[in-house]
Amino acid sequence: MDNPATIKNDPYASLRIPEFNYYLVIRFALVFALAMQFTIVEWKVNALTHDPFALGLIGLAEVIPAVLIAPFAGHIVDKREKRGLLLLCVIAYIIIGSGLFLLTWDKAVEGIPTKWVLNMVYFLVFLGGVARSFLSPANFSLMALIVPRTLYANASTWSSSSWQIGGMAGPALGGLFIYFLGIHWSMLLVVGVFFAPLYCLIKIKPKPIHYKAQGESFVDGLTKGMRFVWKTKVVLNAMALDMFAVLFGGAVSMLPIFATDVLHVGSLEFGFLRAAVAVGSLTTMFVLAYKPLVYHPGLKLLAAVFGFGLCIIVFGLSTSFLLSFFALLISGMLDGISVIIRQTILQLKTPDDMRGRVAAVSSMFVGSSNELGAFESGFMARLMGLVPSVVFGGCVTLGVVITTYIISPAMRKLDLKA
Template sequence: MDTATPVKNDPYASLRIQEFNFYLVIRFAIVFALSMQFTIIEWKVYALSHDPFTLGLIGLAEVIPAVLLAPFAGHMVDKREKRGMLLACIISYIVIGTGLFLLTWDRAVQGFSTQLVLNLIYALVFLGGIVRAFTSPSNFSMLALLVPRSLYANASTWSSSAWQIGGMTGPALGGLFIHLFGVHWSMLVVVAFFVLSMFCLLQIKPKPIYYKSQGESFIEGLTKGMRFVWNTKVVLNAMALDMFAVLFGGATAMLPAFATDVLHVGSLEFGFLRAAVAVGSLVTMFILAYRPLVNKPGIKLLAAVFGFGLCIIIFGLSTSFYLSFFALLLSGMLDGISVIIRQTILQLKTPDDMRGRVASVSSMFVGSSNELGAFESGFMARALGLVPSVVFGGCVTLGVVITTYIISPAMRKLDLKA
């Protein structure tokens, strides 16, 4: 491992490791490509259907395989070389991105019915969910193989920052490119960034495998990550809090409908709204790189998620583009606190031979809650109406925070200094 002597309170310590810098580019490029792809597909699907429920179906199509395969994927990642697993995932994304590029080309789908095009898009998104089940644990496991344990918290902050930069610029440029060049050529940019991530991954050397079966059966190995999370209450509580907050408080899935029907803006403004959450999170990431959360992080986490719920309610009630943008921006800043605390807990508490499986459980809890939240938002938008559904979700988020504060002393007493 290429290591560097850490300097006390050095916010750039992990950046002095060359392979970690390649990892950050990979992390950025994958998230950039996926978030831009999701933004483009959201816009295309809503343009074809004009039904908010179809936006929820995009999330559902991805989350089903991601959740069902997560335990198996984590088990496979722990048993195999991490760089090779991540490389296979990236190549799969290139193939899927190329398929979506063709589906958004009018000449390629000439003669296809609208429903057939939608079904083919859902099918490719479903395949992307299969790949994602393996990508998340591979990505998470790679970080711990690139930096010493003393730099896990610092590396997690920069890794999350790279993720947020990708999540910020992907939707913003997705909206801009749709505005300038159309959906079809915007998808070509997505494929190019997947290729960039593959090139950077090839600059990282293969890493050792720490998997230890210790005579356990296949089922025991498969469920070990879930048992670890269940028995480690601080990890369980952090995951559960974030999952329910995102599940009920996520408003981004409905942004095409809000942009078109509530705020009455176009694709460019839609891209800015889509990026607002990531912009806010990114601001928080850089602040926390210099001022780590060491004093009562559990209380700060609960307060941040409570504020996140309030921001979602404000967004749901707003009819002003600028107020909506500010509400999403602030929600992202508060969400960034949750991301940093959760990632630091996972890196510090997870044994090396179980990182893939624990990351898969995290993906089931947190990562998949974005897509389940998208489906929930689409379903509730159809049942209650667009605006009431988002306000209702924000109120549920507030209730989840209050409940967690009452029933979880481990969260109230959380200490990241240990």
């Protein structure tokens, strides 16, 4: 039998579990398809409106159901078999993607007023947010049922890496496919990609349910995840730091307008800008698979988010495509540190019977901060102007980091040893 310590120190340990490899394909394909889909929708909405606020509404349309339904979704996920729920989510995305394909096809919407087309796009994005409210906790819970606890940190690194590969390739190829194929055929390709996770989920066996009601009321069960996060300060601080950094430091949602109006580039360069953050994150994650963040991870997390804020400020002030690309690239490298530390904290600190609800809380306050940040960026761009709003967001991120350092000794003393 292999020595547990040796397995734990093996950077490829979790990859030796066959079902985990299927899980990585699922993780990659879903993020790849959704990132490409979001990029195509952004480009289409910008082409129809040329309004930063309209771009912000895309994020708002997805974040509303993701936040409102998340507590119920997490409760349901903990009580149900996770693989089956993921299957339903993927089927829902296939249906939603098909609808977006029709709405981005000029022949299919010929004669329909632009306002109605936009409203229907927002509605389908809203339905995607409903599906995502179940997808995030089910996906998070499934990983813990596939790999042993001693490999959570290693598995989180590879899982985050697959997520970042999808996040990198989706926008980049989205820009390329828009350029070569057009918007509607690119959206049809997204629908085809969703069949890959459908196949992989069939190859994974159903998993046991660890839910323990213990006579608790419906309200208690619904709020248990929130109470756990509130009491576990390391989890709370990590979520809050990431949420506010992404909320105020997220400039990615404004990239279509930055590309066309500030940097004066086309869809191809837009795709590269959109992928730059994920490329940087992916680079970091491959390094961290060999060099885990064991010593002083809390301080490293704070330093990384501070550097992330500085990169956003540089991006906001830049009028050079190359400088903007490298600012986003470095911000992604620093963001990769945050992602891995936060995911490892959640996996190690969350009890098995509460994973769905805790992941739902994370989805509400962290996962949804990307979309809420998109709305905030669009609103502030209309209020302050495009460039000042991005610079302001970067400055707020720096303030959040400094405040967290001062008020959170738990974060400064964080230890990720399992």
